[in-house]
Amino acid sequence: MILSVRDLTVTFRTEEGPVRAIDGVSFDVAEGEILGVVGESGSGKTVSLLAVMGLITDPNAIIGGSIRYRGTELVGLPARALRKLRGAEIAMIFQDPMTALTPVYTIGWQIAEQIRAHQKISARAAMDRAEELLAEVNFPNPREALSRYPHQLSGGMRQRAVIAMALSCNPALLVADEPTTALDVTVQAGILDLVRRLRDRHGSAVVFITHDMGVVSELADRVMVMYAGRIVEKGARSELFGDPLHPYTRALMGSIPPLTGERPRRLPAIPGSPPSLLRLPQGCSFAPRCPVRFEACEARPALPAGARAAACFRVEEFQS
Amino acid sequence: MNKPLLEVRGLSKRFAIGSRFSSEGRRIVHAVDNVSLTVEHGETLGLVGESGCGKSTLGRSIVRLYDLTGGQLLFDGQDIGTRSLKALRPLRPRMQMVFQDPSASLNPRRRVGDLVAEPLRLHSRMSRAEIRTRVAELFKLVGLLPDQIERYPHEFSGGQRQRVGIARAIALNPDLVVLDEPVSALDVSVQAQIVNLLADLQEKLGLTYIFIAHDLSVVRQVSSRIAVMYLGSIVEEGPAEALMAAPAHPYSQALISAVPVVTTDAGGARRQRILLAGDVPSPLAPPSGCRFHPRCPVAQDRCRTDRPELRPHGPGRRVACHFPVTEPG
Numbered sequence: 121m122i123l124s125v126r127d128l129t130v131t132f133r134t135e136e137g138p139v140r141a142i143d144g145v146s147f148d149v150a151e152g153e154i155l156g157v158v159g160e161s162g163s164g165k166t167v168s169l170l171a172v173m174g175l176i177t178d179p180n181a182i183i184g185g186s187i188r189y190r191g192t193e194l195v196g197l198p199a200r201a202l203r204k205l206r207g208a209e210i211a212m213i214f215q216d217p218m219t220a221l222t223p224v225y226t227i228g229w230q231i232a233e234q235i236r237a238h239q240k241i242s243a244r245a246a247m248d249r250a251e252e253l254l255a256e257v258n259f260p261n262p263r264e265a266l267s268r269y270p271h272q273l274s275g276g277m278r279q280r281a282v283i284a285m286a287l288s289c290n291p292a293l294l295v296a297d298e299p300t301t302a303l304d305v306t307v308q309a310g311i312l313d314l315v316r317r318l319r320d321r322h323g324s325a326v327v328f329i330t331h332d333m334g335v336v337s338e339l340a341d342r343v344m345v346m347y348a349g350r351i352v353e354k355g356a357r358s359e360l361f362g363d364p365l366h367p368y369t370r371a372l373m374g375s376i377p378p379l380t381g382e383r384p385r386r387l388p389a390i391p392g393s394p395p396s397l398l399r400l401p402q403g404c405s406f407a408p409r410c411p412v413r414f415e416a417c418e419a420r421p422a423l424p425a426g427a428r429a430a431a432c433f434r435v436e437e438f439q440s
Numbered sequence: 441m442n443k444p445l446l447e448v449r450g451l452s453k454r455f456a457i458g459s460r461f462s463s464e465g466r467r468i469v470h471a472v473d474n475v476s477l478t479v480e481h482g483e484t485l486g487l488v489g490e491s492g493c494g495k496s497t498l499g500r501s502i503v504r505l506y507d508l509t510g511g512q513l514l515f516d517g518q519d520i521g522t523r524s525l526k527a528l529r530p531l532r533p534r535m536q537m538v539f540q541d542p543s544a545s546l547n548p549r550r551r552v553g554d555l556v557a558e559p560l561r562l563h564s565r566m567s568r569a570e571i572r573t574r575v576a577e578l579f580k581l582v583g584l585l586p587d588q589i590e591r592y593p594h595e596f597s598g599g600q601r602q603r604v605g606i607a608r609a610i611a612l613n614p615d616l617v618v619l620d621e622p623v624s625a626l627d628v629s630v631q632a633q634i635v636n637l638l639a640d641l642q643e644k645l646g647l648t649y650i651f652i653a654h655d656l657s658v659v660r661q662v663s664s665r666i667a668v669m670y671l672g673s674i675v676e677e678g679p680a681e682a683l684m685a686a687p688a689h690p691y692s693q694a695l696i697s698a699v700p701v702v703t704t705d706a707g708g709a710r711r712q713r714i715l716l717a718g719d720v721p722s723p724l725a726p727p728s729g730c731r732f733h734p735r736c737p738v739a740q741d742r743c744r745t746d747r748p749e750l751r752p753h754g755p756g757r758r759v760a761c762h763f764p765v766t767e768p769g
Contacts, residue, residue: 160627274719304490309698334700375632377661389632393597
C-alpha cells in the first residue's frame, strides 16, 4: 500500500461548537491504482485529502487517526519533512489551477523552479525538462508556452501546466481535487486522458476527488462514496456502479438524467439537501433523506471492513 | 399554425473590449453572430455549448438585457429588437430570467418574501393584501414553506434559494422564462429536484423555456429541442432525443462523446471518445470559413474558406456543416 489511512477524524473548533468534518475515515491506496472519491459539497472528500497532504493549517483543526505513506506516519510529522515529501513524491492538483500558479512568472520559470526545488540540476537543464513536460501534457507549442504567463493561457491549458508541474518529479502519488470541474467537457476529456496516461506510463497512484459520478466511472479502478464526513460505500468501480449497495449511492445515480435511451418523465430526486455538519442526525446521516429508513437507522451503521462494503443496515436486502 | 412565441432573425451581439490606449487597441468580440431560431409556445429550447460560445449572451439578448448589434427579435409577433427600454416595459412581465447563482441574484439584506413580491409591486396593480396572498401562493408553487417568507436568503440552502429565484421569475405569469444555468451551481442530489420543479411549473402554467446549460444530460432531460452553439453561432439544431442520439455536426458529436457517463455494466466498456485538438479559438479572431474547421476531425479544403449556413437536415433538424456526419433522416 502506498497510502493507508486509519480512523481519520478532522474536527474544527467553531463558535457554534465543534464541527466534525471527517468522522472515522479509513482507506488504502495501492501502488499504481486510481481511487475515485465521490461526494457532494460538505461530504468531506476534500478535507480528508487535505489532511492526508498535511495541508490543513487552521489552528482550530484537530486531526486524529493515522495516515501512513509507504510506512511513514504522516500525522505529527514535522512540516519540513512533510514538505520534502510533497512535490517530490506526492503531488496535488486543484480545481482552480491559479491556486498553484503565480501570475507574475512565466510558466517555464514556474515549472523549472519546481524541478530545482527537489532536484539538483542546472537552470538550463530544468528549463529543457520543463519543455519536455509541457510536450507530455499536450501543449501544442511547448517551447513557446515556456515564456507565457498564466493569464495568457486558457483554463484547460493552465490545468495542463499544473499537471506538468505535478509530473516534474515523477510523483508516486497524485492527489487531484476536482481538477476538471471548472473545465468544459471536451477539455475535461483531455485532462482525464492525461491522468490515466500518467498512471499507465509512470505507475503513479492517483486519488481523484470529484462530485461527478460519470468522471469516476470512466477513470477510477476503485471508488469510495462519501456523505457527511463518512465513507458510506466502497468497492471496485464495476461492482459499485454495476450494483450499488447504499441507498445514497443508488439515489445519487438515479438522479442523474440519462444521456441515452428513454427520458424519465420525472427524475427520481433525493428529497432535502445534504445535512449541515453542525446539526448532523444522531444515527445514520443519510436517514432523513433515505427512502428505506427504518427504526434501526437511529443508530449509526458502521462501514464493514473489506474491499466491498456499505455503511447501511439494509445492505443484505439489496445485495443481488 | 400558431405563430411562434419568439422569433430570432439574424441576431448579432458584439462587445467592444479594451481601451483605445491599450497596446492592442479597441477590439470587437463577436459574442453572438447571426443567430436565427424560433421558439414555439409551451416548448423548451435547450441552448448548449462550451464556455464562451455565446449561449448566455444570446439568452440575455433575447430578453433584451443587452441592446442588439443587429438582427430582429419578434416576441409574440411584436418587434422588440429595437424598442427603447421604456417601450419595452409593458412587455417585461411576459419575459423573465433565472440566473445560475441564486445567492448573487438575491439581495442578502431583504427578506425572501419581499424579493418575490418585488416584481408584483413594480408591474402589477395589486394591493398589499393581494400581493401577500400571491407571494404565499408562489411559495407553495415552488415548494417552499409559508413560514419561510420572513427569512433572509442566507438562511436557505442553494436549492431553496434557486426556488426563490424561480418564484420571483414566475410571479407575473410570464410567457417566456430564460433559465441561464439554473442547476449548475447545485449539488447533484438537489439538481434533480429543481429539474422536476421546472417541468411541473411548465405543465401547470404553460410556460415556455429557453434552458441554457453546459450539462448535456440535464438539457436532454428538460428540452423539446436543442440548439448547439459554437463560437457565437448555432451549428446544429433539432429535437432533443434525436439530436443527442445521432448528432450530425462533428462538433456536437465530439461534445456529446466527451460527456463522462456512469457505466453500470460490470464489464465497464468505456465509450469511444472523440478528442478535439486545441482550444476553442478566441472570438476576437475567429477562424476563416467554418469556425470549427481548425479542430474538426473531418475538415476538408472547402471548410477553410467557405462558411456553412444552417441548412435543413432531416425532419425538424438543421445543421451548419458541409460534411455532416450523419445522413438526413
